[in-house]
Amino acid sequence: MIPAAFDYEVAESADHAISLLGEHGDDAKLLAGGHSLIPMMRYRLATPSVLVDVGRLDDLRYIRTGNGTVSIGALTRHSELEHSAALAEACPMLASVAALVGDPAVRHRGTLGGTIAHADPASDLPAAVLALGGTIVAQGPGGSREIAATDFFTGYFESVLADDEMITEVRVPAGSGGWNYQKFNRRAQDWAIVGVAVAGGGSGVSLVNMGSTPIRASGVEAALAGGASAAEAAAAAADGLDPPDDLNADAEYRSHLARVLTERALNAAGVA
Template sequence: MSVPAPFDYHPAQTVDEAIALLQQYGDEAKVLAGGHSLIPAMKLRLSQPGHLVDIGRISGLSYIREEQGVVAIGSLTTYTQIESSDVLKRDFPIIPECASVIADQQVRNRGTIGGSIAHSDPASDMPGVVLALRGEIVAQGPNGKRTIKADDFFVGMFTTALEPDEILLEIRFTVPPARTGSAYEKLANKASHYAVAGAAAVVTLDSDGTCTSAGVAITGAAIQTTRASAVEAALVGKKLDEATVAEAASHATDGLELVADIHGSQEYRRQMTAVITRRAILRALERA
C-alpha cells in the first residue's frame, strides 16, 4: 500500500491561523479540507508537501445561504450537504445534480466543494459547474478578502488563481432569471467516477423561446476545465431545437488541448464530448 512522504501536520482553528501557517511554510505547505483529492495524490507521491495545514476544524465555513439574490456556499460544505439543500435544488439544481454523481457516498460525506475547486483537477465535476454558472470565488489572504470570477480562477491543470497564502472561503452564485434551465452530464470512468468527458450547461430563454444566455463548460476531456465559448455563441440568439443544439455541441472541443490516455484517445474524447454536451444542453432546455 502506498504511503505519503513524511510531513508535519498543522490543524488550524481559524482562517487567520491557517493563513499565518501558509505564510510561514510557503511552497512547502498544502491546505487540507475534506482530503479526498489531496490525500490520494500524496499517497501516490504526486504531491509531497512538507507541511499540511488542516482547515477542516475551522468553524463557520460550512453553509449554504441566500441573501439578496445571491447564494453562497462555504468552502467546507460537503457534497452530501449540497445534495440535500432545498435552496440549491430550487435555484441551482445543477449543483446538487453534479454532487450526486461525484465518486461514492463515503467520498461525498467528506469531500468539500472548496477542496474540489481549489484542487482544479481537469477531470473533476464541480469546477465545470462553477464555470458554467459564472460563479465567483471569495478568497482571503494576509491582505484581506478578494473575489475572483470563475473565468479567471481556473488557470490550468491543478492550478488556480489562488495565491500560496490564500484560503478559499466561499463560492457565490447569482440567482438566475426565470426560464433558466441547467444540467450536468458526464461519461464517467467506472472505477474512479471521474469524468472521461463531461459538460455543464445553463441556458436562459425569453418569452418566445429564444436563447438569451448560455453557459457551457467542459470537464474531463481536456487538460483543464474550460468554457466552451464556441458552443455558447452558437446557442445565444436562436430558438433551440435538436438540430441547432447538435450543431452547437459539435464545437464543444474547439480550441481545447485534449487528453489521450488508457481511458480514451483524443478522437474518442472529441466525439464523446460533443455527445455529452448535446445531452446536457437538451436537458437544460427541457428545464428552462
C-alpha cells in the same frame, strides 16, 4: 502507499490557516476533505512538508441564499450540497452535480472549496461553478478578493490562488435556468471521462476533462447566441480544444463524446 513524512497543523480559523501558510510557504498545503490530496501523497505525487488542516472550520460550512446569490462556505461537504433543500431550490444544478462526485465516502469528506482549489480539470463541481458564472472568494494576508470562476483556473491543478491564500466562499447566481449536467464515466465512482455542464438555458456551457482546466465551451455558447440549434451548436463543442489522451479515451474519442454529450445536455436543458 506510505506518504512521505509531513508535519501537521490544525487551523483554528481562516486567519490562522493563512498565517500558517505564510509561515511555511509553498511547502505547506491546505487539507480539507483530503480525498484528492491524500491519495496523491500516498503515491508520493504530492510531498508537502506541512499539512494545514482546515477541515474543522465549521464556520465555513454554510449555504446561504439571498439577493439573487447563493453563497456557500468553502468547507461545505459535497453531501451537504447534495442534500440541501435550500440549494435544491436556489441552485438545483449544483446540488445535482454534487450527488455525482465520487462515492458516498468522498462526498461526505470532500468540500466545495477543496475541489475548486485542487483545480482538477476532470472534477465535476469546478465545471458546474464555471457554467453557472460563479465567483470564488479567496482570503489572504491582505484580506479577501473575489475572482470570477472564468479567471480562476490556469492549468492542470493550477489556479490564480496564491500560496498564502485560501478559498473561503463560492458564490453562484440563484436559479440555474435551463440546466443539465452530463457525466460520462465507466464506474460510478470515477472522474468524468468527459462531462458537460449547461446552465442558464445555454448561456453557460462548460466542459470537464477536455483540456488542462475546466473550460467554457465558448464555441457552443457563441453558436447558441447566434441562433444555432442545439445540434448545430454541439458540433462545435470540441473546436479549438486539445483534450488529453488517457487509458479511457484518446483525443478523437473525447472530442466525439464532447459533441454527443453537449447535444444531450442542451436538449435536456430545454435548448432547442
